[in-house]
Amino acid sequence: MAGDLLSDEGVSLNKTVEEMSINGHAPPPQFLVKEISDESTDSSPPVPIPIVDISLLSEEDELQKLRSALSSGGCFQAIGHGIPSSFLDKLREVAKQFFALPAEEKQKYSRSAHEVEGYGHDRVVSEKQILDWSTRLFLRVFPEDQRRLNLWPETPNDFSGVLHDYGVKLKCVMDILFKAMAKSLDLEENSFLSQFGDQPIMQVRFNFYPPCSRPDMVLGVKAHSDRSGVTVLLQDEVVEGLQILKDDRWIKVRVIPHALVVNLGDQMQIMSNGIFKSPIHRVLTNTSKLRISVAMFNEPEQDKEIGPVNQLVDDKRPRLYRNVKNFADFNYECFQKGKIAIEEVKI
Ligand SMILES: O=C(O)CCC(=O)C(=O)O
Numbered sequence: 001m002a003g004d005l006l007s008d009e010g011v012s013l014n015k016t017v018e019e020m021s022i023n024g025h026a027p028p029p030q031f032l033v034k035e036i037s038d039e040s041t042d043s044s045p046p047v048p049i050p051i052v053d054i055s056l057l058s059e060e061d062e063l064q065k066l067r068s069a070l071s072s073g074g075c076f077q078a079i080g081h082g083i084p085s086s087f088l089d090k091l092r093e094v095a096k097q098f099f100a101l102p103a104e105e106k107q108k109y110s111r112s113a114h115e116v117e118g119y120g121h122d123r124v125v126s127e128k129q130i131l132d133w134s135t136r137l138f139l140r141v142f143p144e145d146q147r148r149l150n151l152w153p154e155t156p157n158d159f160s161g162v163l164h165d166y167g168v169k170l171k172c173v174m175d176i177l178f179k180a181m182a183k184s185l186d187l188e189e190n191s192f193l194s195q196f197g198d199q200p201i202m203q204v205r206f207n208f209y210p211p212c213s214r215p216d217m218v219l220g221v222k223a224h225s226d227r228s229g230v231t232v233l234l235q236d237e238v239v240e241g242l243q244i245l246k247d248d249r250w251i252k253v254r255v256i257p258h259a260l261v262v263n264l265g266d267q268m269q270i271m272s273n274g275i276f277k278s279p280i281h282r283v284l285t286n287t288s289k290l291r292i293s294v295a296m297f298n299e300p301e302q303d304k305e306i307g308p309v310n311q312l313v314d315d316k317r318p319r320l321y322r323n324v325k326n327f328a329d330f331n332y333e334c335f336q337k338g339k340i341a342i343e344e345v346k347i
C-alpha cells in the first residue's frame with residue numbers, strides 16, 4: 001500500500017518519494033539534512049578517483065595502483081573488467097524498465113517491515129533518522145538456493161536472466177580482484193578469498209533517485225560506508241551524484257559509462273587490518289534528472305568468522321580489529337543503537 005510505504009518502526013509518511021517527486025511536493029522534514037557541503041564551493045582543484053585496469057592486474061605497476069587506491073580513498077573506477085558494454089547497457093535497461101512500472105506493479109515486490117529484501121525505501125529504525133530520497137530493490141543473488149524468487153520482478157521478462165548473468169560475471173571479476181588485492185600486499189593470493197568461504201553472499205541493490213526540489217538539503221543516500229567485503233557499482237550512464245569522502249573533502253565520482261566503481265567495504269577494511277579503507281560515501285540529488293544505479297555487495301558466507309589476515313599484524317601494525325562473524329547483522333544492530341559497527345569491532 002502506498003499509504004504505508006515509508007513505515008517501519010512506527011515511522012510513517014503518507015507519500016512515497018516518487019509520488020512527492022512527480023507532484024513537485026517539498027520534501028518533508030524527515031528528509032532534511034542541516035547542511036550539504038559541496039565540492040563546488042571548494043576552491044581547491046578537483047581530485048580524480050583512480051582508474052585501475054583489471055586486465056593488467058598481473059603487472060606490478062597496476063597492482064601498485066590498486067594498492068594505492070584502496071589504501072588512500074578505498075575506491076577506484078575499474079576498466080578492462082571484461083563485461084561487455086552492451087551487457088551493462090542491458091542491465092541498466094531492465095532496471096529502468098522495472099522502475100518505470102506503475103506503483104501497484106512494483107509493490108508486488110514490496111519489502112515487508114523488518115525485512116531486508118524487496119522493493120521500497122531504506123529501513124527506518126528511529127524517528128530521528130534522516131530519510132533517503134530514493135527507492136530500491138534489494139535482492140540476494142548468491143548463493144543461488146537462497147534467492148527469494150517471489151521478489152524478483154517478472155516484468156521486464158528478461159530481468160531475472162540478466163541479473164543472474166550479471167551476478168555470474170561479477171563473481172569472476174571479484175575473484176580476480178580479491179587475488180590481486182592479496183598480491184598487492186605480498187600475501188598468498190587466497191588470503192582474502194578464503195575468508196569469504198565456499199558460499200559467499202552476493203546481494204544487489206537497484207537504486208532509483210527521482211528528481212528532488214531541494215538538492216541543497218536532501219540526499220539520495222546519506223553518508224555511510226558499505227558493510228560488505230567489496231561493493232561493485234554500475235552508475236547511471238549520464239547522471240552523476242555519488243561522492244566519496246577523502247581527506248575531509250567530498251570527491252565527485254564522475255561517470256565513465258562502462259567502468260565499474262569499486263568501493264571497499266568495512267569487512268575488507270577489517271581483513272586488511274585497516275590498510276585498505278572503506279570509504280564514507282553519499283549520493284546527492286538534483287532537480288531535473290532521475291538517476292539509477294546498481295550496487296552489488298559481496299559478503300562472507302553465513303557464520304564465517306573474519307578478522308585481520310595474520311601476516312598483516314606485526315609490532316609496527318598491531319591488530320586493529322577483533323574477529324567477527326555475521327557482520328551484516330551486527331552492523332544492523334549497531335545502526336539501531338546509533339553506533340558505527342566498524343568502530344565497535346576495534347580493539
Ligand atoms: O547510487 C550510488 O551511486 C551509490 C549507492 C550506494 O552507496 C549504496 O547502494 O550503498
Ligand SMILES: [Fe+2]
Nearest residue numbers: 224225226281
Ligand atoms: Fe554505499
